[in-house]
Amino acid sequence: MEPIVNKVAASGLTTIDLEEFYVKGERVLFDMKDLLFQGLILREKDFRDFVKNEDWSKYKDKYVAIICSADAIVPTWAYMLLTVHLEPYAKKVVFGDLETLETVLYNEALSKLNSEAYKNARVVIKGCGNLPVPKAAYVEITRLLRPVAKSIMYGEPCSTVPLYKQAK
Numbered sequence: 001m002e003p004i005v006n007k008v009a010a011s012g013l014t015t016i017d018l019e020e021f022y023v024k025g026e027r028v029l030f031d032m033k034d035l036l037f038q039g040l041i042l043r044e045k046d047f048r049d050f051v052k053n054e055d056w057s058k059y060k061d062k063y064v065a066i067i068c069s070a071d072a073i074v075p076t077w078a079y080m081l082l083t084v085h086l087e088p089y090a091k092k093v094v095f096g097d098l099e100t101l102e103t104v105l106y107n108e109a110l111s112k113l114n115s116e117a118y119k120n121a122r123v124v125i126k127g128c129g130n131l132p133v134p135k136a137a138y139v140e141i142t143r144l145l146r147p148v149a150k151s152i153m154y155g156e157p158c159s160t161v162p163l164y165k166q167a168k
Contacts, residue, residue, distance in 0.1 A: 013122050013124050013153075013157050014122065014123050014124070015123075015125075015126055016123060016124070016125050016126065016141065017126040017129065018125065018137050018138065018141060019129045019130070019133060021106060021110060022106075022109075022133070023063070023105040023106075023108075025061065025062065025063050025091055026061075026062045027062070027065070027098055027102070028062045028063065028065070029065050029067065029097065029098055030064055030065065030066045030067070030082065030086070031067055031068065031069050032067070032074055033068055033069050033070035035047055035050055036068075036070055036074075039070050039072070040070070040072050041072065042072070042074050042075065042078055048081075051081055051085055054085070056085045056086060056088070056089050059086055059090045060089045060090075061089075061090075062089075062090050063091055063092045063101055064086050064090045064101075065095075065096055065097055065098050065100060065101035066079055066082055066093065066094070066096075067096060067097055102132055102137075103134045103137065106133070106134060106136065107136070107137075107140055110137065110141060110144060113141075113144060115148050116148060118148050118149050119148045119149075120148070121148075121149050121150060122149070122150050122151045122153075123145055123149045123151065123152050123153065124153045124154070124155065124156070124160055125141055125142070125153070125154050126155075126156065127154050127155045128156070138154075142163065142164070150165070150166045151164060151165045
């Protein structure tokens with residue numbers, strides 16, 4: 001009887017699981033809509049009173065995304081003032097929704113990737129998982145690897161979608 005050969009293991013594929021780049025920590029959405037007068041206007045005095053009296057320490061070691069989900073014009077300085085007060089406590093503050101926050105965190109993590117380590121490699125970017133990996137992270141890893149990798153595929157080593165193959 002012939003021994004069973006694991007063709008996937010013998011294929012020479014390198015798998016990258018983007019979940020390994022997930023930055024652990026609590027994510028918080030700070031929505032300014034609740035600070036608007038009648039849901040429409042940011043009153044400077046009321047806003048400054050809120051900022052002065054808020055317990056910012058509750059954001060300690062959290063990742064914070066600041067948005068205003070109401071259809072209102074919020075002056076740029078208001079976002080900046082929130083950042084001034086959040087920054088000493090939060091691990092990260094970004095303008096945008098939680099997906100934007102996740103994208104920023106992934107981009108920072110992926111910027112530390114040594115893409116040269118994948119020179120002439122046949123790379124599979126793992127596609128399924130349990131953590132929220134934004135599509136932007138898949139775009140970024142592809143952008144980083146395309147100049148160096150021999151080929152880039154998406155999916156699982158046993159079932160991949162070819163994306164890029166280096167010209168001979």
